[in-house]
Amino acid sequence: MxxxxxxxxxxxxxxxxxxxxxxxxxxxxxxxxxxxxxxxxxxxxxxxKIDYSTEKISCKDQTPPIPHEWDEPTFHDIDQEVIDRWNKEHWNAISDREPYRMWTRECKNCDVSEFKRVELGGDCPFIDEEK
Structure with a gap:
């Protein structure tokens, strides 16, 4: 055999x-x-058999470092209904939180993400920052 x-x-x-x-x-x-x-x-x-794996390097770890190139920020409103649903599904994991808006953006080059929490309905906190 x-x-x-x-x-x-x-x-x-x-x-x-x-x-x-x-x-x-x-x-x-x-x-x-x-x-x-x-x-x-x-x-x-x-x-x-030879396999190859690749992954992106953070912009700050490039030689020389390069600035992040950000996608357009997006937001998710975390209102009371969402909080109540999460609490029901996850045993009151976020019972101490008030409703809020979570803004996110991702770098197009290195997949770094930034998150900023503001009051519900709040404006984008990334507007005043350098792109």
């Missing part, structure tokens, strides 16, 4: 699993291996 794409080398004759498979990963060619359990020889191909 053949074994394909396993995490450890397995003998195709007796299913013996090698505990030191990592020692065989220095070759991308087919090689012949002797099974220490049954003694039979079998062909081994090491399959190497």
């Amino acid at each position: 053949a074994h394909e794409y396993t995490n450890e080398i397995k003998c195709p004759y007796c299913d013996y699993e090698f505990s030191d498979s990592w020692e065989f990963n220095d070759s991308d060619e087919c090689s012949e291996v002797d099974c220490p359990e049954c003694g039979k020889e079998f062909a081994l191909t090491v399959n190497i």
Whole structure:
């Protein structure tokens, strides 16, 4: 029985699993291996997979640092109805809060977000700040 794409080398004759498979990963060619359990020889191909991950770097951590480029601010009104619903769903988690407006903005370059809380119906607090 053949074994394909396993995490450890397995003998195709007796299913013996090698505990030191990592020692065989220095070759991308087919090689012949002797099974220490049954003694039979079998062909081994090491399959190497490479993955890449990327993520944005904060504007302040760029070299040199760059200013944030903000999206248009948005707001969410947290009125008494919302507070009552949250309290019911989350066991009075915010019972001490009065209704308010939450303004948010996000940087287009680095995904940094800013949040500012103002009185319900209050104007955008980001207007006077440099964009």
